[in-house]
Amino acid sequence: MATVIDTLGGPRPRHPEKQSRPDTPILRKPEWLRVRAPGSPGYNATRSIVKEHGLTTVCEEAACPNIGECWSQSHATMMIMGEICTRACAFCNVSTGKPLPLDPTEPARVADAVRKMGLKHVVITSVDRDDLADGGGAHFAAVVHAIRAAAPGTTIEILTPDFLRKAPSAAEIVIDSKPDVFNHNLETVPRLYLSIRPGARYYHSLRLLERVKERDPNQFTKSGLMVGLGEAKEEVMQVMDDMRSAGVDFLTIGQYLQPTRKHAAIDRFVTPDEFKAYEEIARAKGFLMVSASPLTRSSHHAGEDFARLKAARLAKDAAA
DSSP states (O other): OOOOOOOOOSOOSSSSSGTOOOOOOOOOOGGGHHHOOOOOOOHHHHHHHHHHHTTTBHHTTTTOOOOHHHHTTOOEEEEESSSSSSSTTTTTSEEOOOOOOOOOOOHHHHHHHHHHTTTSSEEEEEEOOSSSSTHHHHHHHHHHHHHHOOOTOOOOEEOOOOTTOOOHHHHHHHHOOOSSSEEEOOBGGGGHHHHSSSOHHHOOOOOHHHHHHHHHHTSEEEEEEEEEESOOOHHHHHHHHHHHHTOOOOOEEEEOOOSSTOOOOOOOOOHHHHHHHHHHHHHHHOOOOOEEEETTTTTTTHHHHHHHHHHHHHHHHHOO
C-alpha cells in the first residue's frame, strides 16, 4: 500500500517521510533540562545579522535548546547548502526533501556575517547533500577559504556530512581547506543506526574521522553522541574506544531531545551524575577534551572549548 501526501492543499510538511509514522509519546522534561525562552538584546542583534545576510542556522533548524544563551553572546552555527536535507534521520528536526541548487554567493555572505559579528570562533555545518556529485565538499571548502580571507583572526570549526558513496576527493578537499577543527558526529551506537540514522553507516563515519588524521595529523578532530535513545553504557564506552582508535581528540555527549511526536521517542532522561561519569571515563580513555552534560551540543561553547583543546594538546606535548 502506498502513502500519498497531499501538498497541494496547504504548506508542505516539514518531514513528509515521517507523516505516516505513529505518534510517539513525549516525556516531560526534568528540571535540569529547562531553559529560558530567548529574547535578550544580544539574541535579537544576532538574529538581525543572520536574517540580513539570508543565512540559515542549525540553531533554528534543529530547534537547539541553547539558542537563547548562544545568540545572546553572538555565537551562531551557520548551516550552509540550504535548509533541506536529503536524508531523514529519526532524531533530526531539519526539513527533508529535494534541495535547491547551491548558491554561489553563500560563501561570501557567510564570511561577511562572521566578520560583522566579530566572531573569534565560528562553527559551520550543513545539511546532507546526497544529490551533489561531491556531497558539497567543494562548497564547504569555499566557505572556509572565504572566512579566512574576510576574518583571518577567526578560528573555524566545521561539522560535516559523511560524504557516503562519494569519491575520496569529496572529503579530501574539505580536509585540505584546513579548518581548525573537523567535526563529524557518530550520533549513536552502531546497534541503533538502522532505526535512528538509517541513511548513514557507522564504520564509514568512523573511517572519515580517521582519514582526517591520516591526511593532516595536526588538525583537531571532534565527534559527538546523543544518549537517551536506548543505548547501553557498555555500548557508549565501545564507541569511545572506536573514536580513540580513529584519533578523535574531542568528544561531546548530550541528551537526545525529541523534536515532535513523529520523531524517535526518548527512551529515558540521562541524569547529570551519569553524564559526569561518562566524562570521567572518556578522559581516562585519552580524549584531549570532553564535554558531557544534558544540554551539551556539538557547537555549544565551541570557542571556549577550542581554547581548552589547544591548551590540552600543548600540555600533553610538553609532558611527552
